[in-house]
Amino acid sequence: MTETTSPDLTARARLRMAALHLFAERGFEATSTRAIAAEAGVSHALLRHHFGSKDGLRRAVDEEVLDTFDRILADLDAPAGGESLMATFGTVTARLFGADEVRRSYLRRALLEGSAASGDLFTRLLDGARARLDQLGVDGGPESEPERESDRLWAPYQVLFLILGPMLLEPVMRHTLDDPVFAPDVLRDRSAANQRLLARGLIGARSGRDR
Structure with missing residues (x-):
């Protein structure tokens, strides 16, 4: 069975x-x-x-996956102790993808096939990330109003880049790593590196390493 x-x-x-x-x-x-x-x-x-129909079944599968994604985001609290919100998103949502190879494979295929259904699925993921950022009171920071508006536009995309990037690239990333992309130790190290890079900036992190 x-x-x-x-x-x-x-x-x-x-x-x-x-x-x-x-x-x-x-x-x-x-x-x-x-x-x-x-x-x-x-x-x-x-x-x-x-x-x-098969389309109706696909919509039901997408709803189940999106409901799981929304529940994971709902568990996300505002970061504390200087944590980066983006890194916190990555750590929390790893719970969704880390232990679920089937969902990873489904989302990878669904998003990369480039159909109207793919666009609808990504839009729903984007809306979920945007809504959670709004609930957490994320704004554009101290910059000028145009910069704040740009940040508000791109923040949910950046969240999804961080969350979905390793999943979409998993088939090729596995050739460059000694362990599986979503193995617990790899997830932990990647989350910690994200935390440092997002806190200090990529250029700042590299400059500090080269001293």
Whole structure:
């Protein structure tokens, strides 16, 4: 018995989980609804009853992934002790991706396929990051008003660059590292380096190292 056919899950949940696994493994276009139904251990007619179509099932998978992302962001508190907010975002959201290879693979495929659905998914992620920054009272700092407006525009993008970058680049990063990209020790070291680089600036950090 697989996770997707567990009797502890409803048929709807098994179908959504099966779709997540197969979309992550094969991609959306290469996955049929019949393959998803077979993976979930339910009839094809039941899939149609619950989701209507493969597009409807994809929307359900995206909603589940986005709900998880929003819950992780909701746990984020304002940084303390001189921590960088960006580094704090990276540390907290590592909980979502670090131990979940299937979600990483799904998001990587979904975001990189370049479809309208990809754009919708990224927009929802961006809206979530922007809303959490607003809730934390992040502003543009002491700069001029145009600079503050620019910071407000780009801050949620920077958050997603930090969060999604390692996930999107994982297939090639693994060739340059001795350990898996999302191994606990690698995550810890990367988060600490992000903290230092974002606090001091990349140029300042390199200058200090060269002294």
